[in-house]
Amino acid sequence: MSVSQPARALAPAPATSAGPRRRPSRLMVGAVFAALLAVGPYLLPPFYVSLLDYIGIASLVALGLTLLTGTAGMTSFGQAAFVGLGAYTTGVLSSGALGADTLGWLQGSPWLGLAAGLLVTFVAALAIGSLTLRLSGHYLPLGTIAWGISLYYLFGSSTLLGGQSGLGNIPAIALFGLDLDSPARMYWLIWAFVLAGAVTSQNLLDSREGRAIRALKGGVTMAEAMGVNSSRARMVVFILAALQASAAGWLYAHLQRFINPSPFGLHYGIDYLFMSVVGGASSVWGALLGAGVITVLKQWLQDLLPALLGRSGNFEVIVFGVLMIVILQSSSAGLWSLVARLLPVAARAPRIDRASRLSRRALPERGSVVLEARKVTRRFGGLVANNEMDLQLRAGEILGLIGPNGAGKSTMFNQLSGVDTPTSGQVLLCGADMRGKGSRAFASRGLSRTFQHVRLLPQMSVLENVAIGAHLRGHAGVLPAAWRLDRKDEGALLAEAARQLERVGLGDCMHLPAGSLALGQQRILEIARALAADPCVLLLDEPAAGLRLQEKQALGDLLRKLRAEGLAVLLVEHDMDFVMGLVDRLVVMEFGTRIAAGLPEEVQNDPAVLEAYLGGV
Missing domain, CATH: 1.10.3470 (ABC transporter involved in vitamin B12 uptake, BtuC)
Known part of the structure; x- marks a missing residue:
């Protein structure tokens, strides 16, 4: 069973033998x-x-x-x-x-x-x-x-x-x-x-x-x-x-x-x-x-x-x-x-030109450091949310960032994605110092992300939501769009969005409103949107939240496939069973500092980690 199976339940029912009532088109x-x-x-x-x-x-x-x-x-x-x-x-x-x-x-x-x-x-x-x-x-x-x-x-x-x-x-x-x-x-x-x-x-x-x-x-x-x-x-x-x-x-x-x-x-x-x-x-x-x-x-x-x-x-x-x-x-x-x-009008599904292809980004060499935090500190007045945090993410690996509630994971996630600016320290993306440059600059250099609380446009179709992720890969401006002179560029963007939806198992519901999907499917949709940007670094903020067991298994299979393709994935997640069977390395935070880092089996037996999660052995 794949992620796409629940989506099929949301697809329109097949027409009866009598045929559906024909709706007038928007042109008519x-x-x-x-x-x-x-x-x-x-x-x-x-x-x-x-x-x-x-x-x-x-x-x-x-x-x-x-x-x-x-x-x-x-x-x-x-x-x-x-x-x-x-x-x-x-x-x-x-x-x-x-x-x-x-x-x-x-x-x-x-x-x-x-x-x-x-x-x-x-x-x-x-x-x-x-x-x-x-x-x-x-x-x-x-x-x-x-x-x-x-x-x-x-x-x-x-x-x-x-x-x-x-x-x-x-x-x-x-x-x-x-x-x-x-x-x-x-x-x-x-x-x-x-x-x-x-x-x-x-x-x-x-x-x-x-x-x-x-x-x-x-x-x-x-x-x-x-x-x-x-x-x-x-x-x-x-x-x-x-x-x-x-x-x-x-x-x-x-x-x-x-x-x-x-x-x-x-x-x-x-x-x-x-x-x-x-x-x-x-x-x-x-x-x-x-x-x-x-x-x-x-x-x-x-x-x-x-x-x-x-x-x-x-x-x-x-x-x-x-x-x-x-x-x-x-x-x-x-x-x-x-x-x-x-007077319902038949929705006009956009034409998808499967032959259209967008240029792809050359992924960094496997094993090379693509995202690095050096002594990152973030202060909010007298509160130190992150304190001299160090972290390295390499191409072709899945790195887990975990910690109890209030450990500073979300703040760190925001520093690494350009949403927030560190008080001190450096954030390097593909070797470039990105401190203070904003999330749009991060996106242009190949970093894409999802959100802890799903951020979609519910009235827009699933396909259009994913196409937003490919925004930087298109070039047509306002005037060509207003007079429909952008059809080649638009066709390539929609074709890319469709491919990413099929890649994550949501191809059957690409023309449905995004708000009609279940929460788990919406999280998968956010991943498809992030992948449409053709990133070399993918940051996922609690992607398994709200997913059922079989959906988590399908998500794990997808992330392993992305890792095999050379993508670097940083995963913030609370589901420890999901994390331990998936990531290559773990970084553990508590009170804004790093208390452990290493292989999953090493981290889960670390006394400091046991103290943070369980209050001691």
Whole structure:
């Protein structure tokens, strides 16, 4: 019995003789949605066509928040300010507010206004993100409120931008000789932008760069250990969300032909965040649904409640707030999750090109020292967690690091993997001093690891979770991913992930959500993810925890195979029966120091070890 046998129990049941109910594909659903959009202007009254224009503009902003908040886990209340940047940039340039002598060649064209707006927003987002994204926890959304308010007051205080009176004389967009000077004509351009934004966002999420962004939700420690530059990933998604908001501002300015600061205030930023969350913050198409529901609901409440309750109070705001609470309580995953349950769409399994191969790392010579700790000491104030620890790990061996609870094993593990920096001493990886360089640098030099508490992305498939481990072996960037120009690179990464899953016995469930696996299988999945990085050093933190006897036997067989291939494995484990029959050497810790080292049979009879574990013979 192998590790893969429990996984087979999780696989979908075979179809009956009557055949399964055929589900529509994602492409089919998208085609139906596009067809409905196409006939909308011919079937709906002008008011609702205009309302669809505003839904489309809001959808663009909500799409950016889906990437920023739903996918990367960064809450922003300031996206309306980026809408304002796009709107005011094109408004100033296309209306000639600067005067004929200032940047005359750039004025008058809305399309140049779009390019200028995106450029201004890019620079602003880069500057704001450099400051704001250093914050974490509740400080990050507070930071977005701060710069959102600042830009709002900048719009209202500048005479160049028209102050609170606003900026007029904004021309209509001309496309192929046709002036888009009405809501019905702007409709097609707005929704072309929305569909392009939705498709490119979905493409990005289904790529190497998208997995790096999604990995942020699994924690920075996990992402960096897999080689993801978390600071870059956060900045990338922050800028992308800002650029989508800026494009929405450009469309808004040329639809209205007049702008003032009011639509770019904090309350609109809150509305955009509501749209993303209510629709389904982790779903691209949920952003469109949320924008539609919120926009239509607010319009209906503004029309209906004053007629029923009078115009003396803002009853629509009160009712709207109550409805938002009810919606969020009834469906915390967003309305799109309800739609997905009612109208299930067939999941599109990624194409795996078995012929694609990634380049492999040349393993160090067997017996050579690949990971070494020299006099490693780690202090936390007056507590000494590790005290002058020495350790050597050689290529082609399994080294066990054991000790009673509180011995300092986890702290030592963090020093050896770059998660933490020793107070003093050295950590050498393949001969290079890595002290203070961070876990991403360790990953790039061939060290990969698992975690004591499983760190996976439960909503992502098993295959995609493993592909995160191969992040450093891919090269396609954001723009190729958004326009699906990365298929060769992506195919090789997915093929490598599939091979590693089959290697550890989880090939039967690669397309299942990772969260549906049992705990033991999730630990095996973490090993597959670590192996996808093509490491020369593998650090395993309690990999046998939660595994049944036969699964432990399969895990032991896998680790012996890796050792035979020349991989160096460091194992932290509490299961002594599992450790003693597997490792080549043992290092024993107590109170942060090494008390014994050697062969398993020597260590288990060492008086100091017996004293540490049993209180004496």
